[in-house]
Amino acid sequence: MPTSKEDLKHLTLLGSKVKSTDKIEVFPNHAPGKMEVTIHCNEFTCRCPMTGQPDFATIDITYTPGKWLAESKSVKLFLERYREEGVFHEHFAVELGEAFVSFVKPIQLEVVVHFNVRGGIAVDAAYHYEKNSSAQG
Secondary structure, eight states, rough: OOOOOHHHOOOOOOTSOOOSSSSOOOEEOOOSOOOOOEEEEEEEEEEEHHHHOEEEEEEEEEOOOOSEEEOOHHHHHHHHTTTTBBBBBBHHHHHHHHHHHHHHSSSEEEEEEOOBTTBOOOOOOEEEEEGGGGGGO
């Protein structure tokens, strides 16, 4: 089924010049539960909350969509808001995962954040979510 005008009616960020946002926009999924989607971000930047030094990471967001799909530009703009934000790596993985669940309402989700080596140490942090089968109604 092709994308219809109805699928686009709630999207406000696509085609705009907004630099960052605190929301992830969604559009209707024509095949709930029948696919897996992975969003890759290879150029994520935030700051160390203690020193203010930049931290760089790659992010993989893999989810099984229910009724909604994440609009990719809004995901990019959501991640941009962290560019100057001080956040520990582990806190960021949970915050991103919970925001994604809140906006997109997936059936299943895994967020894996691979932070680059700094001071000889690299940190990977992962967030996992699976919709409770009794809550799917």
